[in-house]
Amino acid sequence: MALFAADYRRNDAWNPVSLNRIAPTVIMTGSEAELHDASGRRVWSVADANTDAGTPEMHRKMMAAGSLGPPRSLPVVVAGRPVGTLVVRVPQGSVSTVDKEFHSSVNRLLVAGALIAALVALLVGVYTARRATKPITELTSAAGALAAGHRDRRASTVPNNEIGQLAKAFNTMVEHLVKEDQLRRAFTADVAHELRTPLAILRSELEAVQDGIRQPTDGVIRSLHNETLRLTHLVADLEALASADAAAFTLERHPISLTSTVADTADSLAGRFDEAAIAVRTDLDMVWVDADPVRVAQIVANQLTNTLKFVPAGGAVTLTLHEIDGWAELTITDTGSGISADDLPHIFDRFYRSRTARADGSGIGLAVVAQLVKAHGGTITAHSTPGHGATFITRLPALRQNGTARTARADQRPTV
Template identity: 70%
Template sequence: MWTAMRELLRGRFARRLALAFAALGIGTAALTAVLVNTAFTDRFGDYLNEQQQTRQKQLVSLFAADYARDDGWDARSLNQLAPTVTMTGSEAKLLDGTGRTVWSLADANVDAATLAMHRQMMGTGDLGAPRSLPVTVDGQRVGTLQVRVPQGVVPAVDKDFRSSVNGLLIAGALGAGLVALVVGVYTARRATAPIAELTHAADGLAAGHRDRRATAIPNNEIGQLATAFNTMADRVEKEDELRRAFAADVAHELRTPLAIQRSELEALQDGVREPTDKAIASLHDENLRLTRLVADLETLASADAAAFTLQREPLSLTALVTDTVGALADSFAGAGITLRTDLADVQVEADPVRLRQIVTNQLTNALKFVPPGGTVTLTLRQEDGWAVLRVADTGPGIPADELPHIFDRFFRSRAARADGSGIGLAVAAELAAAHGGTLTADSKVGHGTTFTTRLPTLPVLR
């Protein structure tokens, strides 16, 4: 059900993406149509205004010429202008310089119906707004002409042109929408295909199929996500393998001391063996072995939360390392291993218990692998704001194929002894990271191993 719902959502996403492309294409074409029609409207308006102004100037020139010819206003001469004014479909009224009415179309027996008929015949449109225009002769104003000229009409050829352009714009909008829809569907499918595959792979991984990987890895952000998913899946698969191996090792480690304890106790119960000091010491050793194994498991479980449980305090790392070395000196002496130190004075802010655990795990690890007669050397320096602790040994070294995995939580070297849990270095690395530092290793088979712990130091007060 959940898978079907996600398929539906992916389908809806693809459809929305395709429709968004189509809407963008149609919207662009529609915006173009609006802009073109706005430009046409403005241009036609200017055209009609120019027609009105031309007619107005023609009428003013007509009356000015009549005044100049007669050297004044003459009613009979003005009546002769009436047919010309009538043919334009305009209304006209003439005032002299004092504002007195000199002449109008009504004086020439021209009524509004006649003017309307002429406008209809000429196709000049309705009358525009009234205008009062000065009539000048030789630079002198001799009167005022009050006129209303027809507004004019857009020529049929212009209207046809505008209609054809609008038709092309509509067709272009539909075509752009169709092309955008096709491109959107294609793009949506290409964009969602890697997501769909990644989702299938994630579903498979969640269902326990650790071999599921994303195979379609485009060169974009989705490809980066697919690569990150594959890396995560590889790590999950590797950790599963290591966890199974670790569980088998733990079961083996538990089985051995438990079997010994059981056989010893049954022998004591049956009277086969006497409860001597040797028998009790053997049981005690096996119990200690179980205790160490359980303690290591508890440490590993708590290492994840170390960053949240650290009890930090200013302390001398030099003194802490010295105390830790002193506590393990007898163990090294008993194993026939020489332990040397070269420690500078370094101050850090850290959890002393966890820090001691980091150093102890490295030293006990050296105890497991360095043969009798070998040497372990500890050096402590302050370098560029870091406390650098190096634990170098003359042991057999670590094989190149094992070196990248020695800090893995469930990794155990082939050369590890049976009395170890195989998680000490993993715990030390995680505790170092919790302090804001690092734990690294350099090794070569036959030339020993050097572990380097780096921790932030306290600023030096001057």
């Protein structure tokens, strides 16, 4: 329409000769067109045009276009007034068929692309999901194996994220369970061993009396009584150990003077040390702790009793108590035979008895001490040179004298 309007403006009227220049443009679309002036008189037609562009029918065949559509009247407007009407018949499908084929091709490509993208996304999602859930699946499997009693399974700790940390924590827990199971088995075996000897003696003595091999003399009765006492002491030690294991849940803690507790405990054992001709020396500063006084007294008493097995007559035991960097540090040093390098790592193990001990014991006393110290948030260490005595250092968090907690220096925190 713009071409026809421009031609009219140029000539200020409809000029068939000038309009023939527009004819090739119309003919190449395969369209038929004729122009009427404002009065409705036909002034130009494509069929009458003299041009080398061929005919509209030829171009329709070249484009494989369909038949002509119905005529459409399009007004030609110049300077706001109608100056004529263009009646045009456009081939059906000449443009729309191409558009449809193009659109159809585009749609097929879009559908195919969407399907491929969805398939790729699905495969990537499945791979990512399996990779993300693999550690969880392995952890679940390891937990199931643990529940079934298989403690040799471990979870993979490959991912360095929260799942990997969880797997590490799980493996640590399994290691602790394995260790606890080993300790339980060893504990059961040790208890059986400790009970076997006195029970065997009691049985043999009683059977000998029953068979008439031995008479129930005072000596036999005394032997039976001694073995009964030995069993009683063993049961008491086992009860103490069980109590120490549960001490963290049963401690009756409150601010106490550790100085008074240590001094009172040493005084209560003074008679036994006098009988053994062992001197007890003290150097105690005033130190307060938040602790169970009964359990703390047991910690001190067990250590002092243990020295009686190693310190010969004429020896000495020294107790010192000081506050060092927020810790109440109790040091018990003796002049005994010392602890061998082989025995030293095991002195806090249950039922462990050094070969240098002068008297029989259950081997539970120091194990109870270690448990009680740990329950109070402290540590205990031992140092010794064979032939030069031993030193036990117990550290507990100290309090100010007004009962408030001190802050222990991190670099001074002792390790077991």
